[in-house]
Amino acid sequence: MYQVDKLYEAVAAKGPVCVGLDTAVEYLPPGERRRAASDAEAVLAFNRAIIDATADICACFKIQIACYEELGLAGLAAYAKTLACLRERGALVIADIKRGDIADTALRYAKAHFTGDFEADFVTLSPYMGMDSIEPWLSYADSRGKGAFVLMRTSNKGMRDFEYQELKAGGRLYDVVGDRLTELAAGRLGNYGYGAFGAVVGCTEPEEAALIRKKRGNLFFLIPGYGAQGGAAADAALLLREGNGGVVNASRSILRAWAANGITAEKDAADNRFAAEAARKAALEMRDAIRIAAGLRT
Numbered sequence: 001m002y003q004v005d006k007l008y009e010a011v012a013a014k015g016p017v018c019v020g021l022d023t024a025v026e027y028l029p030p031g032e033r034r035r036a037a038s039d040a041e042a043v044l045a046f047n048r049a050i051i052d053a054t055a056d057i058c059a060c061f062k063i064q065i066a067c068y069e070e071l072g073l074a075g076l077a078a079y080a081k082t083l084a085c086l087r088e089r090g091a092l093v094i095a096d097i098k099r100g101d102i103a104d105t106a107l108r109y110a111k112a113h114f115t116g117d118f119e120a121d122f123v124t125l126s127p128y129m130g131m132d133s134i135e136p137w138l139s140y141a142d143s144r145g146k147g148a149f150v151l152m153r154t155s156n157k158g159m160r161d162f163e164y165q166e167l168k169a170g171g172r173l174y175d176v177v178g179d180r181l182t183e184l185a186a187g188r189l190g191n192y193g194y195g196a197f198g199a200v201v202g203c204t205e206p207e208e209a210a211l212i213r214k215k216r217g218n219l220f221f222l223i224p225g226y227g228a229q230g231g232a233a234a235d236a237a238l239l240l241r242e243g244n245g246g247v248v249n250a251s252r253s254i255l256r257a258w259a260a261n262g263i264t265a266e267k268d269a270a271d272n273r274f275a276a277e278a279a280r281k282a283a284l285e286m287r288d289a290i291r292i293a294a295g296l297r298t
Contacts, residue, residue, distance in 0.1 A: 020251030022064035040074035053276035100126030106136035155202025155225030203231035209238035221246030227253030233289035
């Protein structure tokens with residue numbers, strides 16, 4: 001069984017929200033940060049509170065490794081402990097590492113992030129060194145059911161620098177990436193018709209969303225761009241099929257929900273418990289809004 005099957009089932013049971021643990025230290029309640037022995041310990045404690053508050057209402061979690069790397073060895077220890085906490089809860093995890101190297105280097109990256117201290121269920125990959133940068137990861141799909149989301153059409157402003165380049169043969173560069181991923185997925189289809197490896201497709205360009213969803217029927221999507229980047233529930237719903245076939249990531253709008261709940265005037269009054277309650281409320285509102293936009297009952 002591929003992990004993408006478990007992700008499909010999680011979306012069906014809990015909704016399409018992916019909670020992004022892109023936990024920059026400035027997102028933490030200031031009092032909690034001051035009281036902790038270190039920034040890394042503060043991040044870990046905050047993560048545990050968010051996980052406890054949202055694990056039953058989100059399909060998965062995404063962890064951006066850069067937020068932990070910037071804290072050095074202690075940060076990477078917090079990253080590993082956050083992954084361990086998620087495994088203990090039985091949660092599905094996307095490691096947002098955006099690797100894109102080839103040959104033996106890619107195999108070593110795959111071993112690092114699909115086994116051991118940094119083990120995750122899915123990773124994010126960049127395809128721009130070619131398909132031989134993706135292929136070394138496939139052995140872990142075959143042997144352990146692991147998955148990946150490959151950058152196709154992202155949600156950042158700079159996506160137009162390369163992804164939107166028109167090709168002489170017609171179409172855009174991101175279309176070519178989608179074609180190759182569609183071919184790749186066809187060889188490793190799970191129980192629900194989605195390939196073990198899916199695609200990152202942002203929800204900030206809704207006018208293209210319906211066509212992309214229709215054209216990429218066997219690709220499960222990781223959908224960034226919701227909330228802080230401007231994407232709305234209706235935009236994200238266009239990239240789903242009957243409310244499934246993708247997960248919609250939100251980081252800042254969930255992690256920083258505590259600061260938007262009238263506590264900013266007295267920031268020291270906020271603690272991890274308050275932040276976790278605010279995160280749960282934000283995740284529930286996001287889930288229900290997307291479900292309604294997708295034509296489903298909440």
